[in-house]
Amino acid sequence: MGQSVPRVDARAKVLGKGVFAADLFFPRMLYARVIRSSRPHATLTRIDLDAARKTPGVYAVLTAEDIPGRNEIHVVFNDQPFLAPGRVRYVGEPIAVLAAETPEIAEEAVAKVVVEYEDLPALFDPLKARGHSEIHLFGTNNIYKHLKVRRGNVEEGFARSDIIIENTYRTPYQEHAYLEPQGMVAVPRPNGLMEVYGSMQCPFYVQEGVATVLGLPLSQVRVIQTATGGAFGGKEDVPTLVGVQAAILAQKTGRPVKLIYSRDEDIISMSKRHPGIIRYKSGAKKDGTLQAIEVEYILDSGAYATLSPVVLWRGTVHAGGPYRIPNVKVDSYAVATNKVPAGAFRGFGSPQILFAAESQMDELARALGLDPAEIREKNLLRLNDETITGQKLSFSVGNIEAFHKALDKSNYFEKKKQPKDTRSPIRKGIGLSTVYYGVGLGAGGVHLARTGAYVQILADSSVQFAVGTTEMGQGMATVLTQIVADELGLPVESVYILETDTSRIPDSGPTVASRATTMSGNALKDACAQLRKPLKQAAADLLGLAPDSIRLKDGWAFDAAHSEKRIPMRDVIAECFRRRENMAAAGFFRSPEVSWDDETGQGNAYVTFAYATNVAEVEVDTETGAVRVVRITAAHDVGKAINPQLVTGQIEGGTVQGMGYALTEEIVTKDGVIQNPHFSTYIIPTIKEAPEIDPIIVEAPYPNGPNGAKGFAEQPLMGIAPAIANAVADAVGIRINELPLKPERVWRALRENETKTAL
Amino acid sequence: MIDLKFTVNGEKVTLKVPGAKRLLDVLREDLGLLSVKEGCSKGECGACSVIFNGKVVNSCMVLACQADGSEVTTLEGLSKDGHLDPLQEAFIQTGAVQCGFCTPGFIVAGRALLNRNPHPSDEEIKDGLSGNLCRCTGYQKIVTAVKLATEKDGSDV
Ligand code: FES
Ligand code: FES
Numbered sequence: 001m002g003q004s005v006p007r008v009d010a011r012a013k014v015l016g017k018g019v020f021a022a023d024l025f026f027p028r029m030l031y032a033r034v035i036r037s038s039r040p041h042a043t044l045t046r047i048d049l050d051a052a053r054k055t056p057g058v059y060a061v062l063t064a065e066d067i068p069g070r071n072e073i074h075v076v077f078n079d080q081p082f083l084a085p086g087r088v089r090y091v092g093e094p095i096a097v098l099a100a101e102t103p104e105i106a107e108e109a110v111a112k113v114v115v116e117y118e119d120l121p122a123l124f125d126p127l128k129a130r131g132h133s134e135i136h137l138f139g140t141n142n143i144y145k146h147l148k149v150r151r152g153n154v155e156e157g158f159a160r161s162d163i164i165i166e167n168t169y170r171t172p173y174q175e176h177a178y179l180e181p182q183g184m185v186a187v188p189r190p191n192g193l194m195e196v197y198g199s200m201q202c203p204f205y206v207q208e209g210v211a212t213v214l215g216l217p218l219s220q221v222r223v224i225q226t227a228t229g230g231a232f233g234g235k236e237d238v239p240t241l242v243g244v245q246a247a248i249l250a251q252k253t254g255r256p257v258k259l260i261y262s263r264d265e266d267i268i269s270m271s272k273r274h275p276g277i278i279r280y281k282s283g284a285k286k287d288g289t290l291q292a293i294e295v296e297y298i299l300d301s302g303a304y305a306t307l308s309p310v311v312l313w314r315g316t317v318h319a320g321g322p323y324r325i326p327n328v329k330v331d332s333y334a335v336a337t338n339k340v341p342a343g344a345f346r347g348f349g350s351p352q353i354l355f356a357a358e359s360q361m362d363e364l365a366r367a368l369g370l371d372p373a374e375i376r377e378k379n380l381l382r383l384n385d386e387t388i389t390g391q392k393l394s395f396s397v398g399n400i401e402a403f404h405k406a407l408d409k410s411n412y413f414e415k416k417k418q419p420k421d422t423r424s425p426i427r428k429g430i431g432l433s434t435v436y437y438g439v440g441l442g443a444g445g446v447h448l449a450r451t452g453a454y455v456q457i458l459a460d461s462s463v464q465f466a467v468g469t470t471e472m473g474q475g476m477a478t479v480l481t482q483i484v485a486d487e488l489g490l491p492v493e494s495v496y497i498l499e500t501d502t503s504r505i506p507d508s509g510p511t512v513a514s515r516a517t518t519m520s521g522n523a524l525k526d527a528c529a530q531l532r533k534p535l536k537q538a539a540a541d542l543l544g545l546a547p548d549s550i551r552l553k554d555g556w557a558f559d560a561a562h563s564e565k566r567i568p569m570r571d572v573i574a575e576c577f578r579r580r581e582n583m584a585a586a587g588f589f590r591s592p593e594v595s596w597d598d599e600t601g602q603g604n605a606y607v608t609f610a611y612a613t614n615v616a617e618v619e620v621d622t623e624t625g626a627v628r629v630v631r632i633t634a635a636h637d638v639g640k641a642i643n644p645q646l647v648t649g650q651i652e653g654g655t656v657q658g659m660g661y662a663l664t665e666e667i668v669t670k671d672g673v674i675q676n677p678h679f680s681t682y683i684i685p686t687i688k689e690a691p692e693i694d695p696i697i698v699e700a701p702y703p704n705g706p707n708g709a710k711g712f713a714e715q716p717l718m719g720i721a722p723a724i725a726n727a728v729a730d731a732v733g734i735r736i737n738e739l740p741l742k743p744e745r746v747w748r749a750l751r752e753n754e755t756k757t758a759l
Numbered sequence: 760m761i762d763l764k765f766t767v768n769g770e771k772v773t774l775k776v777p778g779a780k781r782l783l784d785v786l787r788e789d790l791g792l793l794s795v796k797e798g799c800s801k802g803e804c805g806a807c808s809v810i811f812n813g814k815v816v817n818s819c820m821v822l823a824c825q826a827d828g829s830e831v832t833t834l835e836g837l838s839k840d841g842h843l844d845p846l847q848e849a850f851i852q853t854g855a856v857q858c859g860f861c862t863p864g865f866i867v868a869g870r871a872l873l874n875r876n877p878h879p880s881d882e883e884i885k886d887g888l889s890g891n892l893c894r895c896t897g898y899q900k901i902v903t904a905v906k907l908a909t910e911k912d913g914s915d916v
Contacts, residue, residue, distance in 0.1 A: 006851050013859030014847040014866060016794020016834040023793045179798045179806055179894050180860040229796075229860030230894050263799040473858025473895045645854040652897030653857065679803035679892065687885045690898040 001486050001707055004645035007478045008497060009227075009471065018227040021183030021198045026256035029185070030059055032249050033106040034259075035096040035113045036269060037088035040338040040672030041122035041137075044086050047095065048114035055109045057101035060252040064095075067248070069215030074208065075237045079138065080304035080341070082213045082244055088117070089137065089303035090340050091672050092269035094241065099249040099257050124672055126300040126335035127277065137303065137336035144301055145309035147316045149330035149601030151388055157292025157327030161283030165363045169280065169356040170738040171721075173300075173667035174273035174660075176345055177684050180229020182270060183260040184243045186210075186250035194221050194247055199228045200239035201470050202510035207502045209240035210247045221247075225500040231472040232657070233344030236510060237306055238270045267677035271343030272667055274299040274311060274334075276352030282360045288368055288375040290325045293360075293388075297332035297353055302341035308334035311342075313444040315349030317605045320388040321357040322399050322436035323379040328388045330601065338672050346654065347718045350437070351661065355739060358433040358722030362729060371416065372726060373407055376434050387609075390602040396710065398637025398700030399611040403434055405696050406613035410633035415617070420731075425623045429731025433719035434613045438606030439702075439710045440515045443596035448509035450591070453523035455484060456584035457531060461573045463490060465527075466498040467520040468508025474713050475646035476517060482642055483521050483706055487528035488535070489552025490569055506588075517642070519589060521706030527587025534581040539572045592704055608702050610712035611637040614655075616723035620731040625747025627728055629659055629689070635696035636715060640708030644697060647712075651695035654716025660685045662721035663740050765829045767792070768836030778824035783807045785823050786833060794834035794863040798892070805891030808864035809833050815871040815890070834863040837870055845911035846870055846904065855904035857895035864891050869905050878909055 012018050049061045064071050064085040073080045084095050095115060100106035123129040129142045138144055158164055184198030184206075194216060200206055203223040210221045223243070228235060242259060250257040261270075279296040297315060301308035312334040319330045347354075365375040381387065383397045407413065415430050441449055455465040465484050471477040477497045485492040498504065508519070532552065539557035540547040543565060551560045558566030576583055596603035615633040620626070634651050641647045664683040668675040676682045701708030721739055729735045734749050761778040764771070767790060774789055786792040786809070795818055798806035802820040809818045810832040837844040846869050849855070856862050865888060872879060872887035879887060884905045893901065 004854070007854070007856060009859065010851040010856045011843075013856045013862050014843065014850045015838060016792075016863040018859045018862075019793075020796070020860065022797065177892075177894050178858070178860075179804060179892060180796070180858065181798065227860075228858060229798075230858040232894070260797075263801070263804075473860075475857070649854050649857060649896060649900060652899045653895045654897075656897035657894065678801060679799050680801070684892060684894065685898075686892060687888045687898040687901065693897060693899050 001482060001642060004643055005478065005482060005492050007475060008481050009477055020180055020227045020229055021185060022260045024185045024197055024226065024258070026185065026187055029256040029258055030099040030101065030249065030253060031103045031106045032097060032099045032246055032257050032259035033110045034094050034245055035098070035110055035115070037084065037091055037093040037095055039088055039117045039119055040091050041120040042088050042117035043120060044084065044088065044095065044115065045118050046116040049096065051112035052098060052109040055105065055112060057105040058109045059099050059255070060249050061096060061098040062248060062252060067213055069213045072212055073240055074212065075306045076309045077305045080306065090338055092340050093303065094245065097245045097249055099253055122338040122672060124337055124339060124669065126298050126337055129337050130333060130335045137338065138305065142336040144305040144334040144336060145312050147312055147332045147601065148599070149316060149319065149328050149388055151390060151602065152327035154292045154294050154327045154329040158283045161291045162286045163364060163367050164281065164283045165360055165367060166281040167360065167363065167737055169278040169359065171276040171352040171355055172665065172739055173275045174345060174665050175267055175667050175682055176232045176234030177682065178230030178232060178234055181261040181263055181266040182235070182239060182242045184239065184246040185256060185258045186243070186246035187256040188250045188254055192220055194251065196221070196223045196243045196247055197226050198239060198243060199235060200225055201231045201235045201472055203470065203500055203502050204468065204507045205237060205240050205510060206243040209244045213244045214247055214251050223502045225470050228470065228472040232346045233348065234271060235472065236344040238343065264677035267682065268674050269340060271306065271341060273345035274301060274308070274342035274349065274352065278353055278356035280356040280360050282364055284364050284368065286368060288365070288370050288378045290323055290379045292327035293320055293325055295319050295330045297330065299334045299349065300337055300339065300342065301334040302337055302339040304341045306341045307343045310444045311344065311349035314438065315353045316601065317389055317438055318350040319353050319357065321354060321361070322381045322434055322611055324381060324385050325388055339669060346657065346714045348714065351718050351721060354435050354718055355722045355725065358719065359725055359735065359737065362726045363735060372432055373412060377403065380434060381436070389605045391604045393609065396608050396639060396700045396702040397611070398698045399436065401700065402611050402635040402637045402698045403613045405698060406615050406633050406635035409694060409696055410615040412615055425621060427620045427622055427731040429620065429727040430615065430617050431723050431726025431730050432613060432615045433723035433726065435715065435719035437610045437712060437715040437718060439608050439610055440518060440591060440606060442606035443594040443603055451508040451519040451523045451589050452506040453520055453527050453587040454505060455524060455527040455531060455587065457488070457573055459577050461490065461494060461570045463488060463495045464498055465495065465524060466501065466504045467524065468500060468505040469520045470500045474650060475643065478646060479517050479642045480520055480524060484524055484528060487525055488531060489554065489557065491555050515711050517709055518705050518711050521709065522589035523587040525587070525706055526589055527585040530585035531583065534576050535572055538575040538579065539567065542567055542571065542575060607704065608710055610710050610715050612715050612719055614719045614723040616727040618724060618727040618731055620728055620746065622732060622750055625743035625745070625750060627663055627741055627746060629691040629724060631692045631694065632720065633694040633696065634716060635698055636712055637698040637700050638712045639702040639705050639710035640699050641697045642707060642709050647697055648695040650713040651716045652693045654713065655693050655720055656685050656690050658717040658720025659691065659724065661717070661739065662724040664742060666740050761824055761827070763823050763827050765826050765831060767831045768833060776823045778822065780823045781819055782821035782823060782826050783818040786818060792833045792835050796860055796863060798860065805864040805868065806861055808867045808891065810867060810871050815868045834867055837866065844870065846873070846908040849904040849908040849911060853900045853904040853907055855896060855900040861891060861893040865893065865901055869908070873909065
């Protein structure tokens, strides 16, 4: 515990032996392709599949009419069909699927499908779509969800304020750009079982989707996760589509079917981070004490609701940032448009609103003549304070500690004092952000807040275990292996994790919201506690002691009072097998209760929070508008770092992804068509742009977390964009309210500012 | 169909393949070298990196007919009898692996760099790996891994 043991999957991965979906091959396997809409909103007037069906080597071509079960992909609502039934609502929407002998034949057959459309008026701007009188994409007002927070009285709060700042912020469509594209392989078994292997975060979602569309009982669908090449939320709900696309063709043909997306198909048709529009009004006293915020938050959610209601919920709860704010009014809306549905992405609706909230803090500071650090320190949430939803923070609040560590380690005040060199075209700036992160699903996903686990000790003292959550690169497998080893007193090397398989574990909900360590960790602890009983009994009998006085650690069972009185665990386990004890156990965990009132937006939204402060140092080239991030100091309260190297890995990775969000990443659409579906046009940071990162771990233990740990892996991304934007504002004295801060945008802002000051 | 004769990971190989087949597919499908990953198919991500006549190339951009007579090294060729290349060791030790999808490409590109320049500066490491994308690690631990490997390489001599 607390040790940076190497990742359990590292050796296989450096040898190139990680088995990803594309690496699976089965005898008689076919290759699938998807026929997609080229229109943002249209009625399908004719689909001609004849030529495709007649192509030699094509085994099945299926449309909505060929679905044996229900044409429905359930996420939060049931508004999304599996294949478009007569009407398409975004460019890239699946209309038909086909399977052929080779990828080349499949490709050729796709080109032979004729689809005729009658275009319908489409909506691309959420501000126009909200409440549109004629075009109805969802309900009567195109609003998937409206959420509120009501706390105190904002009118009074603003009346008491000495300063009020109001701005509108915009944030872009962001692509996950996981390196491994989406992929699934479906294998029909002779007994009727449908097995689906692939890249995913949430096998139980895929299981549900396959059963629904194929008309199978859940028990006849088995989903097994392969190595997953990055996900970041982009493999939460959408792999269900991919899995069902492969599975329905496998069902029809009776042969294994492989479906691997190309990069552009992936970017065009899979989920993204919601573009956001945030109107943010803040009021504070002269000394910087926050009095009130009033926020309107709009998420451009695309053509189906998918996860938007819950993405919106997380964003809404995080609207205030980690501060004490007595008077709060938030109204947020997830709005339907004719674009590819937006969904889960690291931070889940919070990075957008935090960009606004943290920009506002700096603007307040500027107006009041305070340092951005000073105004934050005044307002930061401390132990026993309440969040904007009225949740009292009665434990594990590392907010202040993270804040001070980040400032000290980055030499913030020292650097702040240095005079700006205004002769050079390169201007240096430093900026910060403080954020917090509600751990787990919270009140937005109460019904999913449970997990199962399975642990068995084998006769040779090695251990196998399985969980219902997934490894996608974040390091869950390693952390859980450490927990099991620790709980059973065995060395990490003798503990093996099995791949996540829906037939092995009860539905454990999704692997999202940074919940794998806390949820599966606790379920494993439950299973291990059951196994410790016979182990301790056997050890006690062998040592002539009472079971209560036995400790198990590092391969030994010993007397807690006299540790030299000990025997190897190997002997203890052998004794258990001689006694025919049950050495397998199923564990289970359900989250502590949370609460939420839809009318007031008040309640204990999350079981606990993680906290972070980021300090960004930038250089802005005033001649080109280019922003270079030199260094980021990122302090994160993680409760307890079970494996510090994995924690710093999450901090560094999230930081650079956040930097991409801040500076370059933006999916551009024109009339609903994505213009940049390649890495040459959608620019993510390379090793050349990556800044120096100083990750700092803060530990304010969470009493209900395994060994005090709380999930946090989304948090490293969340505060980066505002920290960088604040640093840019510090460097050049200009606030830019729209992400990304690409050179054209910064350059234009600089020129406009020059004109303004010249007038 | 062409007769493709080339050397892969030190072994001479002869295959009958369509001339327009990508080297990436020849390696993965015909030779089962599955460390070579496909992330973009357009020469933009580096997941399919191999060492081709001493230089790193994206194997998705090379055709079988161009590979005739060439010498190709994939990640599989870097470890011998279970002994890892110092770069592979360093990637494990420094935590430079997360999802692992980019890892084969980075190690191959790193190996080509170290073969050419056994003691690269940080800038040279970044230049040498700039054709490879990683979305998980933030790159810092990858740079550390390459630096560590140079030390290990040195101590081997
Ligand atoms: S797959 Fe070849 S460079 Fe991306
Ligand atoms: S480790 Fe996942 S892309 Fe690099």
